[in-house]
Amino acid sequence: MTEIAQAEAPSPVRESNFRREARRAARGMIDARWPVFALAFLTLAAIAAAFGPLLAPFDPNRQNLALRLADPMAAGPDGTVFWLGSDALGRDVFSRLLYGARVSLLVGIAAIAVGGTLGIVAGLLSGYFGGWVDDLIMRLGDIQLAFPFILLAIMFLVVLGSGVWNLILVLGVGQWVTYARIVRADTLSLREKEFVEAARALGDSTPSIIFRTILPNILAPLTVIASFNVASVILSEAALSFLGLGVPPSVPTWGSMLAESRDTLIANKWWLAVFPGVAIVLTVLSFNILGDWLRDFLDPRLRERT
Amino acid sequence: MGSYILRRLLQSVIVVIGVTLVSFLALQASGDPTYLFVSERASAEEIEATRQALGFDRPLHVQYLSFVRDLTRGDFGQSLSYRQPAMDIVLEALPATIELTLFSMIIALLFAIPLGILAAIHRGTAWDGSITTLSMLGQSIPNFWMGIMMILFFGLYLRWFPISGHVPFLAPLLDGDFGTAVTNLPRTLFHLILPGIAVGTYSLARNTRLIRSSLLEVLEQDYVRTARSKGLAEFRVLVHHALRNAWLPVVTIVGLEFGFLLGGVVVVETVFSYPGIGRLLFAAINQRDIPLVQAGVILLAGVFILLNLVVDLVYVRLDPRVKLAGGRG
Numbered sequence A: 001m002t003e004i005a006q007a008e009a010p011s012p013v014r015e016s017n018f019r020r021e022a023r024r025a026a027r028g029m030i031d032a033r034w035p036v037f038a039l040a041f042l043t044l045a046a047i048a049a050a051f052g053p054l055l056a057p058f059d060p061n062r063q064n065l066a067l068r069l070a071d072p073m074a075a076g077p078d079g080t081v082f083w084l085g086s087d088a089l090g091r092d093v094f095s096r097l098l099y100g101a102r103v104s105l106l107v108g109i110a111a112i113a114v115g116g117t118l119g120i121v122a123g124l125l126s127g128y129f130g131g132w133v134d135d136l137i138m139r140l141g142d143i144q145l146a147f148p149f150i151l152l153a154i155m156f157l158v159v160l161g162s163g164v165w166n167l168i169l170v171l172g173v174g175q176w177v178t179y180a181r182i183v184r185a186d187t188l189s190l191r192e193k194e195f196v197e198a199a200r201a202l203g204d205s206t207p208s209i210i211f212r213t214i215l216p217n218i219l220a221p222l223t224v225i226a227s228f229n230v231a232s233v234i235l236s237e238a239a240l241s242f243l244g245l246g247v248p249p250s251v252p253t254w255g256s257m258l259a260e261s262r263d264t265l266i267a268n269k270w271w272l273a274v275f276p277g278v279a280i281v282l283t284v285l286s287f288n289i290l291g292d293w294l295r296d297f298l299d300p301r302l303r304e305r306t
Numbered sequence B: 001m002g003s004y005i006l007r008r009l010l011q012s013v014i015v016v017i018g019v020t021l022v023s024f025l026a027l028q029a030s031g032d033p034t035y036l037f038v039s040e041r042a043s044a045e046e047i048e049a050t051r052q053a054l055g056f057d058r059p060l061h062v063q064y065l066s067f068v069r070d071l072t073r074g075d076f077g078q079s080l081s082y083r084q085p086a087m088d089i090v091l092e093a094l095p096a097t098i099e100l101t102l103f104s105m106i107i108a109l110l111f112a113i114p115l116g117i118l119a120a121i122h123r124g125t126a127w128d129g130s131i132t133t134l135s136m137l138g139q140s141i142p143n144f145w146m147g148i149m150m151i152l153f154f155g156l157y158l159r160w161f162p163i164s165g166h167v168p169f170l171a172p173l174l175d176g177d178f179g180t181a182v183t184n185l186p187r188t189l190f191h192l193i194l195p196g197i198a199v200g201t202y203s204l205a206r207n208t209r210l211i212r213s214s215l216l217e218v219l220e221q222d223y224v225r226t227a228r229s230k231g232l233a234e235f236r237v238l239v240h241h242a243l244r245n246a247w248l249p250v251v252t253i254v255g256l257e258f259g260f261l262l263g264g265v266v267v268v269e270t271v272f273s274y275p276g277i278g279r280l281l282f283a284a285i286n287q288r289d290i291p292l293v294q295a296g297v298i299l300l301a302g303v304f305i306l307l308n309l310v311v312d313l314v315y316v317r318l319d320p321r322v323k324l325a326g327g328r329g
Helices: A002-007 A018-032 A034-055 A093-129 A131-145 A149-160 A164-173 A176-191 A194-201 A206-217 A219-242 A254-264 A270-298 A301-305 B002-028 B044-054 B060-072 B086-121 B126-138 B143-157 B170-174 B178-219 B222-229 B234-271 B277-286 B290-318 B320-325
Strands: none
Touching: A018 A034, A018 A270, A034 A093, A034 A270, A093 A131, A093 A164, A093 A176, A093 A206, A093 A219, A093 A254, A093 A270, A131 A176, A131 B002, A149 A164, A149 A219, A149 B002, A149 B234, A149 B277, A149 B290, A164 A219, A176 A206, A176 A219, A194 A206, A206 A219, A219 A254, A219 A270, A219 B143, A219 B234, A254 A270, A254 B143, A270 B126, A270 B143, B002 B060, B002 B290, B086 B126, B086 B170, B086 B178, B086 B234, B086 B277, B086 B290, B126 B178, B143 B178, B143 B234, B170 B178, B178 B234, B222 B234, B234 B277, B234 B290, B277 B290
16 A cells, blocks of 8 residues: 555645536546445445345344254245354354445445544644654654554553443554555645745634644545545454454354354354355455545546556 | 664564564553462452562563563463473464465465566457456455365365375474475475465455556666667567566565465464464464464564565665665665
8 A cells, every 4th residue: 555655646626616626526436437336335335234234034143053054045934044154153244244345334334434633633733843842753654664564453452451432442552554644745745835935924823724724725635545445444354353363252243253153163064154255355446446536536636647 | 774774673673673572551441450379269368469460560661671671581471271482382383384384375376476577568369457456356355264265165066185284394303304394295385375374365365456456567668668669579578677676566465465474374274174373373362372372473573573674675686776765666
C-alpha cells in the first residue's frame, strides 16, 4: 500500500457541479466493470451485516448435535436446509457467515474511522505548526512503523482481553501513521496558498483555518487510502480472530470459523474451511478493487503508472 | 555519509527504547499486572506475595528501569507454563521461524521480479491484465486461509506435500554440525513449501505490482529513450538502463517486507503446526503466559529493527544521492 501513499498528489477540490461528478463517477465505474461487482458484493455484505438476524435461517449459536457436520445442502431439522452445511456442533454455517459479516465490516470501518481521525488531526497539527510538534508526531510514527504491527496488536490484546471495542481501538491506532504522513505533506503545501493566506488575513482563528479551510481540500485522496485500509484491517481482524484474540467465542466471525475448521480438516469437512475464507477474500478484494478505481477516478494521471 | 550512519544508528536506539516502553506499558494497560501472573483462584495473600515478588508494588519508573536492566541481561522472566527462562524457549524456536521467513521472502521476490517485468514490458496486453488481476487477488487472500486451502488440496487430496512439521537446517548449522545440516536441507525445503507459499503470497502479489509500476516509471525517463534511440537492443536497455534504477524502491521494501512476513509467519505457523515462535506465541496467548508473549514479541521486533538498519545501510551504498542529501530518499 505504500506505493499509493507516495504516489498520491494533493488534488484540490474543484468547485464543480456535484451531479456532473456523480454521473462521471457512475459512467467510469460501469466502464471499468469490476468496481460494479465489488460495490454490488459489498452492498450484499452490508445488508447481511445489518439484517443478519432477519435473514439467517437459524440462530447462529443453536447447536444441534444430532446434525453435526452435515454436508452443504443437507436437510436440517423440520424440513429446513443447511445451505452451506453445519459445523462440528451442528450450527448452521450459512447463518454464522451472515453474522460474521457484522464483525468484519464493523471492525473494518470503525477502525478506519478511529485511525483516520487520529491520523488526520495529527497530520494537520504536524503540517500546520511544524517545529517540535511536527518532530514529535513524526518520530512517534517512525517508532510505530519500526514495529511489526501484528505483534503490537497481539501484545495489547493479550493484556486488554478480547472484544469488539478493543479490536477496533488496537487496529485503529495501528493505522494512524499512514494518514498523518499524507495529511502532513498536503497541509505543508496548502499552508502557503493564497486562500489560506486570505483566511488568515480575514482574522479567522487557527482552528477554523485548519479544520474549515485546509481540511476539506485534503480529504479526497484519503478516501483511496481508506478503501485499501479497510481491506487490510479486515485481513488483520481475521488473523487476530483466528488466533483467538478477536471477539468472545459466542460471536461468530469468519476468522474464528476458520480456526474451528482446522479440527475437522483431516476428516475432509472442506465446507467449514472454504466458505468463511471465500467470504473474507470477496470482501477484501471488493475494497481493493474500489480503492483502485477510486484512485483512477480522483487522479487520472496515476492510471498511466499504477 | 558518516553522519548519516550515525543518525540512523541513533534512530534505531530510539526505536528500541520505544519498543521496550511499549511492551512495558502493554502490561500496565490491564490496570494491575499482578492478576496476569496468578491463577483465578489465588487468595489475597498469594496475590500480594506475587505482587511483591515481581515488584509491581514499586513506582512505575522504577519498574521500567529494572525491566530494561533485566532485558539488557537477556532476562525476560520465567515462562509461566514452561517454568523456564522465557528467552531460552523463544531462542530455541527462532531458527525455525527464520527459515520460514527467509524461504517465503525468496518466493516473494523470485517470482515477483519476472512477473513484474513481464507485466511492465507487455503493458496493456493480456499478460499485463492477468498478472495485475492475479496480484490484486493475491493481496486479498488471508495467509492462514491460503495455508488451510493448500493443506486441503496439496496435502490431503493430492498428498504431494507434508501438512505439518519441520526438519531443522539452521539449528544444526549453528551448532557446527555441518553434515546434518546438509543432509537435512532437501527435507527442510520440502516441509517449507506449503507454509512458505502461504506466507509469501501476499508479498509476492504486492511486490509484483510494485516492480511493475517502478519499472514503468523508469521506462518513461529520458535516459531510457536516449538508450533506445542509440539503437541499443531492447534487452540491453532493460537490463543496463532501466532495471538498474528500478531496483532502489525494491531494496527499500525488502527490509519492511521481513517484518511483514514475520507477522504472517506468526499466524501461518499455527496452521501448519510448525515449531517456530509463531506457534509458541499462539500457545502462550491461549495460556496467558505473559513473559513468553513478551519475550517472543520483543525478540521478533529486535530482529526486524536490526534488519531495517542493515537494509538502510545497504541502500546508502546503492544510491549515491542519499549520501549527499543525508536523509532517506
